[in-house]
Amino acid sequence: MKGKIYGLGVGPGDPELLTLRAYRILTEVDLVCVPKSKAEKESLALSIAAKAVNKELETMELVFPMTHDKQILKEHWDLATEKIAEKAREGKNIAFITIGDPMFYSTYAYVLERVKRQYPDVEIETIPGITAFTACASVINEPLTEGDETLAVIPAAYGIGPIREALEKNDNVVLMKVNSLFDEVVELIKELDLLGKAVYISRAGYPDQFYTTDLESLVGIDKNYMSLMIIRKAGWKSL
Ligand SMILES: C[S@@+](CC[C@H](N)C(=O)[O-])C[C@H]1O[C@@H](n2cnc3c(N)ncnc32)[C@H](O)[C@@H]1O
Numbered sequence: 001m002k003g004k005i006y007g008l009g010v011g012p013g014d015p016e017l018l019t020l021r022a023y024r025i026l027t028e029v030d031l032v033c034v035p036k037s038k039a040e041k042e043s044l045a046l047s048i049a050a051k052a053v054n055k056e057l058e059t060m061e062l063v064f065p066m067t068h069d070k071q072i073l074k075e076h077w078d079l080a081t082e083k084i085a086e087k088a089r090e091g092k093n094i095a096f097i098t099i100g101d102p103m104f105y106s107t108y109a110y111v112l113e114r115v116k117r118q119y120p121d122v123e124i125e126t127i128p129g130i131t132a133f134t135a136c137a138s139v140i141n142e143p144l145t146e147g148d149e150t151l152a153v154i155p156a157a158y159g160i161g162p163i164r165e166a167l168e169k170n171d172n173v174v175l176m177k178v179n180s181l182f183d184e185v186v187e188l189i190k191e192l193d194l195l196g197k198a199v200y201i202s203r204a205g206y207p208d209q210f211y212t213t214d215l216e217s218l219v220g221i222d223k224n225y226m227s228l229m230i231i232r233k234a235g236w237k238s239l
Pocket of ligand 1: 012013098099100101102104105106130131132133136175176177178201202203204205206225226227228
């Protein structure tokens with residue numbers, strides 16, 4: 001009997017934000033695949049999963065380096081897919097865990113595509129998770145969108161141009177991965193007269209969760225990768 005692969009979202013950080021289905025599958029699978037950017041780094045997804053199920057999990061670590069080099073990425077995605085699919089063919093049920101939701105800026109998408117194309121005999125199912133940006137709106141107790149408002153979600157790691165365009169064309173904007181371009185983003189926000197209408201949130205759902213609308217106080221300081229910004233042009237209701 002072949003095993004099955006699950007792409008499983010563990011939510012943004014708080015173990016209580018796993019879905020009931022994700023919880024059940026984590027307790028049932030034989031193996032948990034843990035994507036990491038560096039072999040020596042601790043996996044946040046695994047620490048969330050382990051806290052949620054409160055049991056020792058059998059794991060297989062997979063390294064996906066943080067690079068924009070397409071060839072390096074492709075080699076790692078191919079290798080990871082081969083390892084996972086082989087385990088499934090051996091009969092193991094496997095959960096490939098991701099922070100937040102597996103279909104939203106996640107390495108799982110590259111594995112999913114390859115499994116479907118190269119291993120059509122292996123069954124793969126996706127278990128959604130709560131995404132970080134909706135969890136962050138809950139942290140600050142402010143709606144992301146209302147009525148006819150538009151929302152753009154931008155990966156803020158590819159230059160300031162797309163961020164400017166999104167801010168000019170939309171009512172509300174979420175900037176994922178805002179850590180690396182933070183200082184330039186603050187300059188842009190000042191130029192567009194949006195200071196006070198933007199909030200920076202880091203590590204939502206972790207014990208050291210933090211947020212502020214005082215963006216200028218953070219300029220020049222190293223930011224956590226697990227952080228994002230929400231800009232609401234109409235302003236906040238109570239922040
Ligand atoms: C590779 S993306 C993963 C997105 C994830 N799949 C999701 O559904 O939210 C990583 C980015 O998600 C955001 N992120 C993830 N967890 C977060 C958290 N607990 N607090 C704030 N931002 C978070 C940050 O912008 C980070 O750079």
